[in-house]
Amino acid sequence: MLVGGDANAAAAEAGKYGADKLFAAGGDELAVYNSELYGTALAAFCRAQSPDVLLMGSTAMGKDLGPKTAAKLGCACVSDAVGLKFDGAWEVRRPVFAGKCFTDVTWSTATAVVGIRPNAFVMAEKAGSATVENFDAGTAGVTSKAVVKSVAASSGGTVELTEAEIVVSGGRGIKGPENYELIEKLAASLGAAAGASRAIVDAGWVEYSHQVGQTGKTVGPNLYIACGISGAIQHLAGMSSSKCIVAINKDAAAPIFKVADYGVVADLFDIVPALTDEVGKIRS
Numbered sequence: 001m002l003v004g005g006d007a008n009a010a011a012a013e014a015g016k017y018g019a020d021k022l023f024a025a026g027g028d029e030l031a032v033y034n035s036e037l038y039g040t041a042l043a044a045f046c047r048a049q050s051p052d053v054l055l056m057g058s059t060a061m062g063k064d065l066g067p068k069t070a071a072k073l074g075c076a077c078v079s080d081a082v083g084l085k086f087d088g089a090w091e092v093r094r095p096v097f098a099g100k101c102f103t104d105v106t107w108s109t110a111t112a113v114v115g116i117r118p119n120a121f122v123m124a125e126k127a128g129s130a131t132v133e134n135f136d137a138g139t140a141g142v143t144s145k146a147v148v149k150s151v152a153a154s155s156g157g158t159v160e161l162t163e164a165e166i167v168v169s170g171g172r173g174i175k176g177p178e179n180y181e182l183i184e185k186l187a188a189s190l191g192a193a194a195g196a197s198r199a200i201v202d203a204g205w206v207e208y209s210h211q212v213g214q215t216g217k218t219v220g221p222n223l224y225i226a227c228g229i230s231g232a233i234q235h236l237a238g239m240s241s242s243k244c245i246v247a248i249n250k251d252a253a254a255p256i257f258k259v260a261d262y263g264v265v266a267d268l269f270d271i272v273p274a275l276t277d278e279v280g281k282i283r284s
Contacts, residue, residue: 010024020128036145037137052112054069080094080218081114081117081120098236161219167193168193168194171200173249179269182227182268185273212239213234214237220242222244231259236255251265
C-alpha cells in the first residue's frame with residue numbers, strides 16, 4: 001500500500017518483488033508525511049480490506065505511524081519483527097531484552113500492525129508487475145493537529161544507516177574525532193554506511209545521526225564491521241541482528257568477539273587502512 005507518492009512508479013518497483021496489486025491513496029494533503037493523516041488513511045484501508053497483517057518498516061517513520069494506526073483500529077501492534085510465518089495462525093518473532101533473546105508473538109485481533117526491522121528479510125526479484133487500485137484515504141474534513149512546515153534532510157551522497165547492506169562503525173578505539181575519517185574511507189570504499197558507538201557520539205566526536213545502539217539506530221545489514229568497539233550491551237542491541245559481524249579490536253577479551261562471526265585481534269590503525277586499500281584495488 002502507498003500513501004502519497006507516485007503510484008505508477010511504486011507499482012513497477014513492487015511488481016519486481018512479487019506484489020500483484022498496489023493500493024494507493026493520493027492528494028495534496030498526503031504529499032508530505034503527517035502521522036495523523038497517514039494513520040487515518042491506513043486505518044481506512046484496513047477497515048475496507050480487513051487484512052490479517054499490515055506490514056511496515058520499523059524505521060523512524062514506521063515506529064511513529066504503526067502504533068498510531070493500531071490505536072485507531074484497536075488492534076495488536078508488534079514492533080521490530082525479524083521473522084514472520086503462518087502455520088494455522090500468524091506468528092511473529094521479535095528480539096527482547098536488548099536483543100539477548102527472541103520471543104514469538106501471536107495475536108487475537110482480526111488485524112495486526114507489524115513493524116519489520118530493516119534488512120530482516122531478503123528481497124528476491126521476480127518477473128511480474130503490479131496493478132494499481134486507488135482507495136479512499138478518509139482524510140476529507142480531517143484537520144491535523146500538527147502541520148509539517150519544512151523538512152531538513154541530510155546531504156546526499158551518503159548511505160542511510162538503517163537501509164545499508166553494509167555498515168562500518170567506529171568506537172572509542174579510534175582515539176579521537178580526527179581519526180573517524182578512517183571509518184568513513186572504509187565505508188566509502190565498500191559502498192557502506194558509516195556508524196558509531198554511543199561512547200564517541202557522547203564525546204562529541206561524531207554526530208548523533210551515526211549512532212548505532214539501543215538509544216541510536218537499529219541496523220541489520222548483511223555485513224557489519226565494528227572497529228575499536230568493545231561491545232557494550234547498548235551497542236549490541238542495535239546491531240546484533242546483522243547477518244555477518246566482523247570485529248576489529250586489539251583487546252582479545254572484548255565482548256564484541258562473543259557475537260562476531262569473524263574477529264581480528266589487532267590495532268585498527270594497521271588493519272582498517274590496509275583493508276580500505278585492498279577493497280579499492282578489487283573495486284578498481
